[in-house]
Amino acid sequence: MIVHEQIKAMMRAENLTRTYKREQVDVHALKGVTLDIAPAEMTAIIGRSGSGKTTMMNLLAGLDRPTSGEVWFKDQAINHLSEPELLRLRQEHFGFVFQTFGLLPLLNAAENIGVPLRMRRMARTEREQRVMDALDWVGLTKRAKHRPYELSGGEQQRVAIARALVAQPDVIFADEPTGQLDTATRDKIINLLRRSVIERKVTVVIVTHDPQVMREADRVYELRDGALLDQRRNR
Numbered sequence: 001m002i003v004h005e006q007i008k009a010m011m012r013a014e015n016l017t018r019t020y021k022r023e024q025v026d027v028h029a030l031k032g033v034t035l036d037i038a039p040a041e042m043t044a045i046i047g048r049s050g051s052g053k054t055t056m057m058n059l060l061a062g063l064d065r066p067t068s069g070e071v072w073f074k075d076q077a078i079n080h081l082s083e084p085e086l087l088r089l090r091q092e093h094f095g096f097v098f099q100t101f102g103l104l105p106l107l108n109a110a111e112n113i114g115v116p117l118r119m120r121r122m123a124r125t126e127r128e129q130r131v132m133d134a135l136d137w138v139g140l141t142k143r144a145k146h147r148p149y150e151l152s153g154g155e156q157q158r159v160a161i162a163r164a165l166v167a168q169p170d171v172i173f174a175d176e177p178t179g180q181l182d183t184a185t186r187d188k189i190i191n192l193l194r195r196s197v198i199e200r201k202v203t204v205v206i207v208t209h210d211p212q213v214m215r216e217a218d219r220v221y222e223l224r225d226g227a228l229l230d231q232r233r234n235r
């Protein structure tokens with residue numbers, strides 16, 4: 001029964017709590033949140049600053065461990081995995097996009113995109129082909145040899161999306177991916193993430209304040225003070 005339910009969702013957070021210890025005080029960042037991430041959908045996690053969005057994303061992505069509760073990826077409760085197992089899970093199944101792009105400054109666009117493939121020890125010819133395909137897909141073939149400082153913010157974020165997609169992950173996690181971009185650029189980034197879902201069947205989880213992302217998402221979860229305040233489907 002339980003296993004059957006897990007298969008329908010790509011991911012599931014079940015009664016998650018996360019309490020940080022700060023000096024003598026306990027900070028209850030999440031207070032028992034249950035939510036499903038459906039496959040090949042864009043899910044937005046919204047809420048005010050400090051509501052627990054990043055904490056939730058870090059737990060889903062296996063970057064942090066819950067104080068209690070379970071995190072399911074397909075039929076596996078990942079909070080029981082060891083650190084090396086979690087690392088492998090992230091490398092094989094997850095991609096990441098950050099507000100500040102997170103590109104390596106000394107590597108050019110193509111080299112940055114190739115990093116996840118190097119970590120998987122992919123052979124050079126296959127790696128180069130995949131990188132070229134990813135660059136083409138985000139429309140940056142002509143910027144392949146440019147370093148991050150030679151690219152606009154929007155272009156850097158497109159490189160980051162190519163890097164997140166290049167290893168064909170099941171899930172892409174994006175924490176405020178449009179937070180540092182102007183409106184026109186923002187639309188392009190949202191559109192690329194949307195296309196990742198539609199054309200590549202990737203599951204996208206976005207933490208955001210951006211009203212445009214909230215409209216584009218298939219499903220929206222709203223957190224307040226570490227609890228689930230509201231959930232709605234847009235389509």
Ligand code: ADP
Pocket residue numbers: 020021022027028029047048049050051052053054055056
């Ligand atoms: P959001 O991403 O919605 O802004 P966070 O998940 O980053 O919220 O934070 C939720 C709450 O947990 C906040 O009160 C924040 O100050 C606290 N918090 C986050 N990370 C830590 C940490 N490493 N140590 C202590 N408190 C933390």
Ligand code: MG
Pocket residue numbers: 053054055
């Ligand atoms: Mg945050």
